[in-house]
Amino acid sequence: MIKNLSLVMLWMLLAPSIHAGVFRCTDPTGHMVFRDTPCESALERQEVLPYESQPTSAKVVREEEREAKAILKQAEKEEKKQERLSVRCERTREKITEIEAELRVGCKVGRCQRLKKERKHHEAMGRRYCAGES
Numbered sequence: 001m002i003k004n005l006s007l008v009m010l011w012m013l014l015a016p017s018i019h020a021g022v023f024r025c026t027d028p029t030g031h032m033v034f035r036d037t038p039c040e041s042a043l044e045r046q047e048v049l050p051y052e053s054q055p056t057s058a059k060v061v062r063e064e065e066r067e068a069k070a071i072l073k074q075a076e077k078e079e080k081k082q083e084r085l086s087v088r089c090e091r092t093r094e095k096i097t098e099i100e101a102e103l104r105v106g107c108k109v110g111r112c113q114r115l116k117k118e119r120k121h122h123e124a125m126g127r128r129y130c131a132g133e134s
Contacts, residue, residue, distance in 0.1 A: 082132070089130035096122045 025039035026032055099119045103112060 085129050092122050092126040092129055096126065
């Protein structure tokens with residue numbers, strides 16, 4: 001029991017020194033990023049900083065907030081786009097159903113040809129709008 005306790009205490013003492021740094025790297029777009037793992041490219045500027053000296057300046061915080069807001073905004077934009085496509089998909093399916101019902105009932109030759117052409121158009125739009133749905 002004492003042996004296990006001393007091993008745990010030894011590990012706790014060594015753990016901070018093992019992971020006591022932050023790597024400052026430059027991403028492909030030229031922005032500075034801070035990571036807890038070494039930079040991927042040896043050509044990137046790399047510097048190990050102790051955890052106590054991590055950047056906490058207002059400028060870094062503002063940049064991180066700006067990046068987080070941009071990611072959130074992009075996700076919201078994509079969600080709205082998917083909602084619009086879903087609505088268009090549903091409307092297209094409804095229109096195809098209406099056309100097929102009218103064709104089953106019967107119609108004059110000219111009208112039936114126009115309906116078939118319209119159905120073909122809506123089916124193409126359905127493939128576009130309903131691509132992600134099953």
